[in-house]
Amino acid sequence: MNADVVIIGSGISGASIAYNLALRGLKNIVVIDKSYPTSGSTGRCGAGVRQQWGTKGNCIMAKHSIEFFETAQKTLDYHEDIEFKQEGYLILATTIEEEKEFAENILLQNSLNIPARQLTKEEALAIVPHLNPDAFISATFCPTDGHLNPFKMTDAYYQAAKKQGVLFRFFEEVTAIERYNGKIQAVITQCDRYDTSVVVNAAGGFAREIAEMVGVDLPVYPENHEILVTEPVAKMQGPMVMSFSKNIYCQQVPHGSFLMGRTTPGQPSNHDIGSSWQFLDEMAKTVCDILPKIGELRVIRQWGGSYAVSPDHQPIISSVKQQAGFYLACGFSGHGFMFAPMTGILLSEIMLDLPPTLDVSEYDLDRFTQNQKIVKEKSVV
């Protein structure tokens, strides 16, 4: 069959791009996924959304995306609540160096009208009383950060895109991208052939493999990041509690469970998404140090998912110079869910040659090839 655009991947990024392209008048869009929507990183993510970043680009992406989430149900005309809860992110500083770094981050964030502020230990304890006062020295807090349901948010985009005429193909795996004279000709799956000259790579943890199909060496590597969830209890924590130095994020979700994750150091790059006792052990120790009361709760289950990590932990939202018609929305390094509204807007603007909402040069693929100094985002778990 014919398609004007084939989007590979129906996670939140693919769904958002499809919706935004259709909204801007593009017809004949096909989204292909080797599994079902949210089966990859989207459905496995921590689902927190925050604006407290250390680079300007990420701050702006996050701020615009959160503004979208605030009205997403209405904008996308979705029949259900997307469970967006804005009770903030409390980010703990545990060393003097970290406190200084956060002070600079806050200046940057405030200059972009993000309402984050620094808190003393006492102020932080007033917001989350069960924090261990000996585990940190100060904190930063942004009240409009929050958490939402990744399944419902993706479904909202999916339903809205379908209403605009976008075609979705699930359980179809892309096996090759055909080219002739340097131009993309078709996307081949195990069951069909889609004649197209435009392909979007939104394949998450598999973005590198998709890029290889057109001979592009993409510096995006999947890494297993694990999460665990506890039994539910009555509400005791509003904001997400996070620490980069202690390597933890921990949030009480609306139905009462605590959801927490951390990075396992030295994780090899592969497609493993298994659960390990090592993670359970380290996660339990970390959370008991910072939020000791949570130690009283039982763990219900664990899961893993791929962070598609780029060299500077920032997304790649870009066209590709060496391959006309090939576009990238990948390498989100664990933050693709929270940036997805902007991902869809920015990539559709790049693809349709529209004036950009934001300066996207920071997310161009070329930043890795031009030997320029990479500004690494440090505010990551």
Added chain:
Amino acid sequence: MRIKQHPILDFEPKRPILFRYNNQEVIGYEGDTIAAALHAAGIKVLSFSMVEKRPRGFYCAIGNCGSCHMTVNGVPNVKTCLTMLEEGMEVVSMETKVK
């Protein structure tokens, strides 16, 4: 329901234990678990499903299923099918606690 008379087994009378369930007084017997005492007293709904709030009763009785989780003496998520009954316990079904 308790078996008091049995054709081949004898049941020694046991010491009654008074406790509270959702602010009502209930009597169990020594050797009962909390869930067993409630069930025998005719209280068969122990918890509610998370989304639809449908009633959940005595199910696996070996601490695996979570059907009997209740708040006991202020502690949430207690496996009442494994916890022995004690005098004066305050047992609250969690519907009122978790939303």
